[in-house]
Amino acid sequence: MNVRMIEEPGCREIEVTVRSAPGDSRAARIAERVRSMFGRLVGYADGGSIDRLVVPLESVISIETAEKRAWIHTVGGKRLESPMRLYELEDALEGTEFVRVSRQALVNLDHVMGIRPEPNGRLALKMGNEDIVIVSRSYVSDLKGRIGITH
Amino acid sequence: MARNREQDGFLSGYDNRNIGSAVGMGLLTGSLITVIMLVLSIAVGAAISGLSDWMRYYLSYIVAGLAGGILQQLWFNYHPTMRFAYSARLLGFGITYYVVLAACAYFGSWLPAGNPWAWATFSIIFLVIFAAVTFIIGVSLKKRGIEYTERLDEYHAKRRGE
Numbered sequence: 001m002n003v004r005m006i007e008e009p010g011c012r013e014i015e016v017t018v019r020s021a022p023g024d025s026r027a028a029r030i031a032e033r034v035r036s037m038f039g040r041l042v043g044y045a046d047g048g049s050i051d052r053l054v055v056p057l058e059s060v061i062s063i064e065t066a067e068k069r070a071w072i073h074t075v076g077g078k079r080l081e082s083p084m085r086l087y088e089l090e091d092a093l094e095g096t097e098f099v100r101v102s103r104q105a106l107v108n109l110d111h112v113m114g115i116r117p118e119p120n121g122r123l124a125l126k127m128g129n130e131d132i133v134i135v136s137r138s139y140v141s142d143l144k145g146r147i148g149i150t151h
Numbered sequence: 152m153a154r155n156r157e158q159d160g161f162l163s164g165y166d167n168r169n170i171g172s173a174v175g176m177g178l179l180t181g182s183l184i185t186v187i188m189l190v191l192s193i194a195v196g197a198a199i200s201g202l203s204d205w206m207r208y209y210l211s212y213i214v215a216g217l218a219g220g221i222l223q224q225l226w227f228n229y230h231p232t233m234r235f236a237y238s239a240r241l242l243g244f245g246i247t248y249y250v251v252l253a254a255c256a257y258f259g260s261w262l263p264a265g266n267p268w269a270w271a272t273f274s275i276i277f278l279v280i281f282a283a284v285t286f287i288i289g290v291s292l293k294k295r296g297i298e299y300t301e302r303l304d305e306y307h308a309k310r311r312g313e
Contacts, residue, residue, distance in 0.1 A: 110310065
């Protein structure tokens with residue numbers, strides 16, 4: 001793989017071109033990573049569609065795994081299938097408002113409307129789409145640290 | 152880089168890394184095997200000589216145990232019920248488990264059949280304890296919930312630059 005940086009005076013936007021042989025899945029993953037750095041995720045509509053949809057991060061409520069796939073839940077009730085796995089999305093979304101809350105889910109803290117403590121050291125998050133997401137014990141301290149809950 | 156945490160966890164199915172988790176997994180699977188063996192032995196005994204009092208007694212305890220586990224999962228770990236407050240779920244668990252326990256107590260002759268006071272005492276003690284536990288836990292969780300929501304609101308306000 002060759003990586004080249006070209007600096008052009010007068011260039012107003014960063015443009016990233018990923019060039020590869022047809023069907024190279026690594027190239028697709030690299031493109032996804034770069035897109036997420038610019039605040040966007042790509043998904044495919046539920047039902048096996050090949051139409052690719054690009055969604056801004058601020059409209060993503062949560063990302064969950066089900067049926068061995070990662071599903072992006074957006075404002076407006078859409079569910080999109082991500083070409084990336086959950087741990088790849090977690091890496092790509094590091095430094096954003098997304099936080100891992102269990103082995104199956106990432107949530108966008110901007111869409112967390114309420115927090116409720118549960119026994120056994122868990123938390124229940126009320127999301128903007130009225131869904132309840134449970135924070136597993138092993139992820140509670142990370143989440144509390146992000147929000148500023150000290151005990 | 153984030154760890155692939157899918158590989159972590161007591162019940163993840165991967166090699167147990169310490170003796171505690173290995174023994175714990177053993178206890179869990181051993182308990183399941185024990186229950187299966189007990190049920191099978193009671194079934195065989197009942198097929199041979201009918202359902203005796205001791206068989207009903209042990210079967211009622213097995214049912215009470217299994218039902219407790221299932222109801223616990225349904226009320227506290229099943230997604231559709233998670234939208235209710237914990238105290239409501241605890242109350243729901245208490246009422247449904249009371250019905251099961253009463254049925255098991257009757258079937259297994261835990262209490263003297265012709266003594267309504269024994270039944271009344273059993274019911275009152277169970278329900279009073281449950282109501283007290285529900286109230287205490289509910290108050291504690293509500294207090295913490297208010298504090299957590301305040302921290303969340305502050306976090307959102309800071310994000311908005313207020």
